Amino acid sequence: MRVEKLTTHIGAEVHGVNLAEAARNDDLFGALRAALLEHRVLFLRDQDFARADHVAFAERFGPLEDHPVAGSDPDHPGLVRIYKDENSPPDYYENAWHCDATWREVPPMGAVLRCITCPPVGGDTMWANMAKAYADLPDYVKQTIAPLKARHSIEATFGARMPEEKRHALKTQFPDAEHPVVRTHPETGEKILYVNGFTTHFTNFHTFENVRYGQDFAPGGANLLQYLIGRAAIPEYQVRWRWQPNSVAIWDNRSTQHYAVMDYAPTVRRMERAGIIGDRPY
């Protein structure tokens, strides 16, 4: 196995590894897991394995989960299909910088994504290092956000284009989750800036320092949240990956955000993602 860094702060390409074999080989899997913690996103080419191998490899990290909006492969629960084609709605948009499913109380720890069909041009995915984004914040911002918590909503995002009844049903099934604005990585102990495109507002911004009058809450909290969400867009924190059929990305969903670039419509792009259940952020 050879690991080649793609940028200083995030991302590495792994050569000489077959993930179907890594699913069965403890040493190889251990080496990949260590590399993932170090580089946050791993990329591999030419992973022409069966869907069962995809699931078996991802399950080495932990159990998989389906997605309430994007369906899974009927024969492989947990293998979510992210399929777009010429018939996808013309006003369909993706994406925002996000960590997967932070609207869950327990968001995924990571994911294994494989490209099945590439568009002729475009369709790259980008990832950002949110530990670096936190580390680079000015001290006064770190002090302000240290105690803050924020809400993350599927209703305000995936639900936003649904008819009202369907949106309410989605929210009943997945009520907004509340997470710390700065989470601690459960394996490395590093601090991570943990707000993203699913985050709607701070829940405990009302301190004497932050809010002297009721009207201070909306401008102060909203501006700070937008500033923090915008940090993922800084190119120095990012790596960008150009897909080919059977390319795979494995990411740590706790310390990164990602963005699938919608610059290929109206053509076919088919991706399959195994999302791995994580732990409650603290």
Ligand code: SIN
């Ligand atoms: C995702 O947002 O999890 C999927 C990324 C992609 O389709 O490139």
